[in-house]
Amino acid sequence: MLMDFSSMSLEQFHVHFPTEFACVDYLFHTRWPAGFQCPRCSHPQAYVTTTRRLPLYECGHCHFQISLTSGTIMEGSRTELRKWLTALFLVSRKDKGTTAVELSNIIQVTYKTAWLILHKIRSTIHNSDILTPLTGAICVNSAVYGRPYNPTVNKHPKEHLLLIASSLNEDDDSTSLKIKHIIPTNPKVKHISRSDIITFQNEQIDIAAYSIDIVTGFYTPKRLRPLLKFTKQASQWINDTFHGIGAKHLQIYLDEFCFRFNLSSRNLPLFPCLIERCFRLS
Ligand SMILES: [Zn+2]
Known part of the structure; x- marks a missing residue:
């Protein structure tokens, strides 16, 4: 060990x-x-x-x-x-x-x-x-970083659209997370397009994944609440540690949040795992 x-x-x-x-x-x-x-x-x-x-x-x-x-x-x-x-x-x-x-x-x-x-x-x-796409049973949800409350269909300039996805175990617990910053074609509308979802699916999810449940409407009651908890935690962590992040570097901080979560959920030690990646050993 x-x-x-x-x-x-x-x-x-x-x-x-x-x-x-x-x-x-x-x-x-x-x-x-x-x-x-x-x-x-x-x-x-x-x-x-x-x-x-x-x-x-x-x-x-x-x-x-x-x-x-x-x-x-x-x-x-x-x-x-x-x-x-x-x-x-x-x-x-x-x-x-x-x-x-x-x-x-x-x-x-x-x-x-x-x-x-x-x-x-x-x-x-x-x-x-x-390099590590999600696999197994997966759920995907839309989310927002940057502004706690905006109930309109218009995107506030400080709101950043996200797609969050998770692999679930048999108890429906999240074992692996990804949160990706989506830059919409129309910067004024809070909407994640079909092509954004397809790109996300192609890049982030293993083709061998056996089920994918996607809910991306911002106002549908079907939104998968458990995943929203993680975007809230990620936002909180980014705001507490870095006092907020602009659009340019948001993605790498979201990845850092997921990296911590994914290793912790598997009880893997962060420091040596990070060293291994820096040495490209795994
Ligand atoms: Zn030699």
Whole structure:
């Protein structure tokens, strides 16, 4: 079982990662749990150059060179691994997450660097979401982010239309969520079109899904109430943590909410799962 750090304090986390070397060691074992393996020829031995900031591994057979962070979101970054791991830890804290302001204070980097680190982490979560379509019995519902109450058919400029979908288990509990920001053709009308629904279905739902129940009318009594609870939670979390988000970046924050929910519902630890995705290991 992978060790979970999500419920630790920052001080406790730093006890596990006191130095840059401890971070290198952790990431080496995450990347190569059974020891080094050449990505080109699978040879198990490498020469290690340790004179650089990060170790460089040269395959003992084909001489292919790979650094610890090659192919990961940390590749080419001048920020220390300890700061990266702290950022990943802060993102994976239960029910919290972090902001660029908080991160820049904690790891002592500029706001811009902190924002870029978080953006790379969130883009990783977003890409991982794209690669995992929902399957099984699925329900889909329309929802709105951004304005708590607007009972008209006109879309307020601060209202953002969403489609929320969930896989359900045999007890009708949600086991996996996706929430996607839908940009309507007509920005003034609160309506999700047939083609938006088809695109959503094609991109987010596995063709092997055996039932799909879609209710997208905003004013129909058939709306699936259980899903609305999750959009409310997502909105609350985005507003509490980030003090609201505009249309441009809304999607990656919705994906981050779903990422937390989906791992928690399967009792999977957030921090190592996030590391795995950042290393593109799963
Ligand atoms: Zn090799």
